[in-house]
Amino acid sequence: MRIGNLDGRLVILTGAGAIDVERASGGRFGAGPQAVYARWAEFTAWAATAEGSEEPYDAALLGAPSPAPRQVFGIGLNYRDHADESGFGVPDYPSVFTKFPSCITGPYTEVTLPPGGHTDWEVELVAVIGAEGWHVREADGWGHVAGLCAGQDLSERITQMASKPPQFSMGKSFPGFGPTGPWLVTPDEFENPDDLELGSSINGVQMQKSRTGNLILSVPQLVARLSGAVRLLPGDIIFTGTPAGVGQGRSPQRWLAPGEELVSYVEGIGELRQRFTAAPGS
Numbered sequence: 381m382r383i384g385n386l387d388g389r390l391v392i393l394t395g396a397g398a399i400d401v402e403r404a405s406g407g408r409f410g411a412g413p414q415a416v417y418a419r420w421a422e423f424t425a426w427a428a429t430a431e432g433s434e435e436p437y438d439a440a441l442l443g444a445p446s447p448a449p450r451q452v453f454g455i456g457l458n459y460r461d462h463a464d465e466s467g468f469g470v471p472d473y474p475s476v477f478t479k480f481p482s483c484i485t486g487p488y489t490e491v492t493l494p495p496g497g498h499t500d501w502e503v504e505l506v507a508v509i510g511a512e513g514w515h516v517r518e519a520d521g522w523g524h525v526a527g528l529c530a531g532q533d534l535s536e537r538i539t540q541m542a543s544k545p546p547q548f549s550m551g552k553s554f555p556g557f558g559p560t561g562p563w564l565v566t567p568d569e570f571e572n573p574d575d576l577e578l579g580s581s582i583n584g585v586q587m588q589k590s591r592t593g594n595l596i597l598s599v600p601q602l603v604a605r606l607s608g609a610v611r612l613l614p615g616d617i618i619f620t621g622t623p624a625g626v627g628q629g630r631s632p633q634r635w636l637a638p639g640e641e642l643v644s645y646v647e648g649i650g651e652l653r654q655r656f657t658a659a660p661g662s
């Protein structure tokens with residue numbers, strides 16, 4: 381199943397269009413997309429038998445599948461090749477940071493580049509939590525995931541590295557720095573949800589291409605690790621890490637520039653599109 385956030389309303393997306401959940405359920409489920417994750421098992425049971433009329437929709441109105449998560453987890457250096465290019469080396473324990481939730485957006489956006497910054501791209505698989513979890517076993521990890529979407533962990537490197545130790549969360553939380561979407565795909569839709577191709581390109585030139593099978597810590601391992609410390613809440617989102625090919629790892633280094641378009645994709649899900657603009661007066 382695919383669910384989406386269509387102009388702030390929760391919808392089920394099929395090949396034929398969008399089903400408005402509040403109307404199709406007679407008000408049993410609310411219109412807003414965020415509350416559904418607290419009732420995910422009940423919702424998916426209803427959705428499997430839902431009858432409603434699909435209506436054509438304007439994809440430009442798609443928003444973030446989980447637009448106001450209480451917790452956003454980011455995982456640093458969770459692909460071996462990216463750990464190598466970053467100069468940090470492959471970690472024993474991939475680092476965890478947050479993207480403050482105000483940076484989360486939908487899939488198709490215009491992003492203002494912080495003046496004087498070095499803004500970089502990081503395509504990532506994003507997992508959305510559908511069941512509260514505390515000390516979850518790895519074997520039960522997928523059972524706590526409502527679904528997957530594509531994500532961009534946009535990162536302004538000067539701010540990120542401005543302190544010791546680095547302040548990852550600050551550099552990764554400028555407005556618009558957390559595009560997600562274009563919708564949420566439930567894990568059962570994938571032949572193997574642990575091995576999906578993902579990549580990114582700028583103005584049509586490929587920058588990143590890998591597979592989530594190369595993750596150092598897989599989605600269920602991340603659910604187990606994170607919930608070993610923090611109680612996972614419905615609607616929380618996990619940016620699982622990025623593979624090699626970011627601007628910081630290139631020689632010479634390369635940053636996003638005004639006018640450029642970044643396209644990011646995850647196999648079996650879809651793509652994000654970001655257009656970058658200069659800050660006024662910069």
Ligand code: ZN
Nearest residue numbers: 502533621622
């Ligand atoms: Zn990242």
